[in-house]
Amino acid sequence: MLDHELINRTLSTALETGGEFAEVFAEDKRSSSAVFDDGRVEELTSGRDRGAGIRVVVGETTGFAHTADLSETGLANAARAAAAAARGGGRRTRSVAVSPIDVDRGPGARIPPEDVAKATKVGLLTLANEAARGEGAAISQVSARYGDSRRRILVANSDGVLAEDDQIRTLFSVSCVAAGDTGLQTGRESTGRTIGFELFDETDVEEMGRSAANRALTKLGARPAPSGAMPVVVGPGGGGVLFHEACGHGLEADLVAKSASVFAGRVGETVASPMVTLIDDGTMAGEWGHFTIDDEGRPAAHNVLIRDGVLTDYMWDHLRARKEGRPSSGNGRRQSYQHLPMVRMTNTYISNGSDEPADIIASTQSGVYVAQLGGGQVNTATGDFVFGMTEAYLIENGEITEPIREGNLIGNGPEVLTRIDALGNDFAMGSPGTCGKDGQGVPVGDGTPTLRVTSLTVGGTAA
Amino acid sequence: MTDLLDIATRVAGWAKDGEQVEAFVVHERETEVRAYEGEVESLTSAESQGIGVRVISDGKQGYAYAGTLDHDALEETLREARDNAGFAETDEFNGVASPDGVATANLELYREGLVSFPTDDKVALAIELERATRATDPRIAGIESAEYIDSLYESAVATSTGIASVTRETGCYLAAYALAEENGETQTGFGFSIGREPSDLDPSVAAQDAADRATRLLGSIKPPTERLTVVLDPWVTAQLLGIVGHTLTGDAVLKGRSLFAERMGEEVAAGAITLVDDATNPAAFTASMVDGEGLAIRSTPLISDGILSGFLHNSYSGRRSGTASTGSAARGGFKSAPGVGAHALALQPGDRQPSDLIAEIDDGFLVQGVAGLHSGVNPVSGDFSTGAEGLRIRNGELAEPIREVTIASTLQRLLQDVVAIGNDTEWLPMNAAGVTLVIADVTMSGA
Numbered sequence: 001m002l003d004h005e006l007i008n009r010t011l012s013t014a015l016e017t018g019g020e021f022a023e024v025f026a027e028d029k030r031s032s033s034a035v036f037d038d039g040r041v042e043e044l045t046s047g048r049d050r051g052a053g054i055r056v057v058v059g060e061t062t063g064f065a066h067t068a069d070l071s072e073t074g075l076a077n078a079a080r081a082a083a084a085a086a087r088g089g090g091r092r093t094r095s096v097a098v099s100p101i102d103v104d105r106g107p108g109a110r111i112p113p114e115d116v117a118k119a120t121k122v123g124l125l126t127l128a129n130e131a132a133r134g135e136g137a138a139i140s141q142v143s144a145r146y147g148d149s150r151r152r153i154l155v156a157n158s159d160g161v162l163a164e165d166d167q168i169r170t171l172f173s174v175s176c177v178a179a180g181d182t183g184l185q186t187g188r189e190s191t192g193r194t195i196g197f198e199l200f201d202e203t204d205v206e207e208m209g210r211s212a213a214n215r216a217l218t219k220l221g222a223r224p225a226p227s228g229a230m231p232v233v234v235g236p237g238g239g240g241v242l243f244h245e246a247c248g249h250g251l252e253a254d255l256v257a258k259s260a261s262v263f264a265g266r267v268g269e270t271v272a273s274p275m276v277t278l279i280d281d282g283t284m285a286g287e288w289g290h291f292t293i294d295d296e297g298r299p300a301a302h303n304v305l306i307r308d309g310v311l312t313d314y315m316w317d318h319l320r321a322r323k324e325g326r327p328s329s330g331n332g333r334r335q336s337y338q339h340l341p342m343v344r345m346t347n348t349y350i351s352n353g354s355d356e357p358a359d360i361i362a363s364t365q366s367g368v369y370v371a372q373l374g375g376g377q378v379n380t381a382t383g384d385f386v387f388g389m390t391e392a393y394l395i396e397n398g399e400i401t402e403p404i405r406e407g408n409l410i411g412n413g414p415e416v417l418t419r420i421d422a423l424g425n426d427f428a429m430g431s432p433g434t435c436g437k438d439g440q441g442v443p444v445g446d447g448t449p450t451l452r453v454t455s456l457t458v459g460g461t462a463a
Numbered sequence: 464m465t466d467l468l469d470i471a472t473r474v475a476g477w478a479k480d481g482e483q484v485e486a487f488v489v490h491e492r493e494t495e496v497r498a499y500e501g502e503v504e505s506l507t508s509a510e511s512q513g514i515g516v517r518v519i520s521d522g523k524q525g526y527a528y529a530g531t532l533d534h535d536a537l538e539e540t541l542r543e544a545r546d547n548a549g550f551a552e553t554d555e556f557n558g559v560a561s562p563d564g565v566a567t568a569n570l571e572l573y574r575e576g577l578v579s580f581p582t583d584d585k586v587a588l589a590i591e592l593e594r595a596t597r598a599t600d601p602r603i604a605g606i607e608s609a610e611y612i613d614s615l616y617e618s619a620v621a622t623s624t625g626i627a628s629v630t631r632e633t634g635c636y637l638a639a640y641a642l643a644e645e646n647g648e649t650q651t652g653f654g655f656s657i658g659r660e661p662s663d664l665d666p667s668v669a670a671q672d673a674a675d676r677a678t679r680l681l682g683s684i685k686p687p688t689e690r691l692t693v694v695l696d697p698w699v700t701a702q703l704l705g706i707v708g709h710t711l712t713g714d715a716v717l718k719g720r721s722l723f724a725e726r727m728g729e730e731v732a733a734g735a736i737t738l739v740d741d742a743t744n745p746a747a748f749t750a751s752m753v754d755g756e757g758l759a760i761r762s763t764p765l766i767s768d769g770i771l772s773g774f775l776h777n778s779y780s781g782r783r784s785g786t787a788s789t790g791s792a793a794r795g796g797f798k799s800a801p802g803v804g805a806h807a808l809a810l811q812p813g814d815r816q817p818s819d820l821i822a823e824i825d826d827g828f829l830v831q832g833v834a835g836l837h838s839g840v841n842p843v844s845g846d847f848s849t850g851a852e853g854l855r856i857r858n859g860e861l862a863e864p865i866r867e868v869t870i871a872s873t874l875q876r877l878l879q880d881v882v883a884i885g886n887d888t889e890w891l892p893m894n895a896a897g898v899t900l901v902i903a904d905v906t907m908s909g910a
Contacts (some may be wrong), residue, residue: 039716040554044547046797047515047528048536061504068512068531085506085582093771118550141719177719179844186843225848227871227908228688234855257501260607260642262649271840375838377850381607381642381651384867386850388838407848408839412867438608457685459839459848459869461906 002071011096014079020057023157027337036125037143092109098162108170109196112146132209154323155297173327178216187215192432206258225460231367237428240446243384246413252343262383278306288432289346289445296332302360306415335440345443353423357450385414424450471621478623485559496589515529515797522553556783576660577633595670604644620757628757643677683864692827697897704895708805713780732878738766742806746814755794755801771830808895813884826858845874
């Protein structure tokens, strides 16, 4: 994307005011999407974003500037702006020579999105709509969305690192509205992978449409959700959101360093039920949070965060790792070249336990079964977190019974981790997510087997 | 820099016969300073620009964008939007806006005082904010973030139907997230100060708010489940209004995704509720002169004395509803076509202070923060459930802090169950004003 000599000169310019570390992050991203809504293909959108962000670090201060101008002048101006922001080291000249790092790229996308005709992409939307509407006259509205992106990045820094990646992602979702005597209800289904159009070799969009429609239809008969603390069983895949919020964010080293995490200072301690082994793994090829190198040029890695209930490590980016004199864990990510990188999750999951899912439900006297989760939110300093249930049922006498309406569940991360008393053998990855932190969104994956928390507060209205 | 309107009109002028073209061009400069432990943690100086082009041909709509204003990119973006339109399906109501004769309010949204404010002074404000926050109370043990952010935003919209509008705004704010600690327990609180130029900002207000919100929660407990009266603080009310505003957009109504779709003229809220969307109010942080399609911003009554009286429309939803745009085209940047959205929602305030309203509540919950509005509120069905924290109200007085609970109801019921509105309207950095709201009979789910 950029010539090596140009990168070297840009980094030298960035270091002119005495910076200790400088980095160029260049990005060229093409995205396209198509939306079906209200009975027709509503719109296609496509776009391109291209530019570079330059970061200079002096002491505890980071200066950052970005530009959409990738010419020598544009880069030099951004380098000077970043250097001015992090001034204080005095003038000096330092030459930099970058060299490519060696990384295992994996197979990559088989069918890049640009090789697929727009009409073919649009055709999927129509199929999903027809399938969804076929589930019943109560389906009053259907929207479907196709999206793809190809993001080429280049990272080079004054440590001599030069790394490039080519990230292709494809996403498909269907949302339905069902209308009945009790009002309107919604159902959604989505899939997203870090692969090309071959996603649709393995994904049946009509099945997705039917599934979204049935979620909405089921909820037409849903009762108000219960209120108060009770046992909660979370189905396979969905529980990833729970861990993402309950402890994932709290294990990000930037929050830990500011004591804004309940998990600060607890490495080596038992923080969870001994059943729990929590892993963050950017190397999982094809998964939504996968990449070859992170946005700081570090290869993706398989990081065990909690092993058999014991906290083993946090997640690290370049800046936090540098302060601690240890390597980054490959968790430095950013939304785009216009953003500073920070510690972010990739694919975060709990590995399989040994319980039969059916036994977990059968041994729950009464509680709630959550089949599909929405998003969530956490306050890492207190550990209190919420997550939404978008498809859930009552458990009565060991059986899944009636559907309940939507709502949040609330708990405290450290408490909930110790209250996991059953873990299934049916591991699955969940739906693709966009994780937000400090205003930046990045794609993340998560997964779990079926699991039970002995007590979580369900935020409904029924007694 | 090149004049944005020139670029927009040039692109709109490339429309072929029988085709409508709209060009939206943006240029923004931002500075963000984060302070930590008396030093600059990071200083970002950002300049970004881009164009979004919408093409409508044979009733089919296509969109394309580019994060640059290079001449070649302009042509390529138009070509791409045109190509995209060819794959969409016909909707007779598709179309860009046309001039509608409504005059643009003359608001002073651009301040030289921000443009000329030196970077060193921005740094000093951020550092002062962090220092002041730490100094408010000995229990403030740390800072998650203390930042100064400003923006100089300019945009232009031009269409082949004769729209040619520009807007230029400055804005800035200070925001602090404080960590309070006592007996091994940590609580957090935020505070901010907003303005159009730095002289509007007061670090001591942001610092005190952040510290108060955090320290007030120290010693909080998780209470048992019960139904009670909740008092939403202005910050929480503004977030609730944002969701209500979404249900009143023409897009949601026309596509069967609004719980208010069939209820025009009916009583949908308590009689005390009068809700207006009015971004011509210069006090609003989101005040604006033109909407996302270049039409004049105007005031739209939505609920009047509890009666549903209006929906928000952009040109598409207005045309399709047989009415007209209410100047409510909303854009989330240049990367997507304009939708419909509220710009600056406000409830008509009551005439009593929040403390007087609280004094009348025997058993209640003052909610100072909510979490998970995006995951536990469904604006289509109206199901409402959110994590909450704040203070218990007992016998008319603020009592112990509570946390790790949810409050739940439905949007329909919340609006009907409003029993009082405070007199403390406060504009916040979002598309709604805050005001204290008292709502009866809400489920608080806890232990």
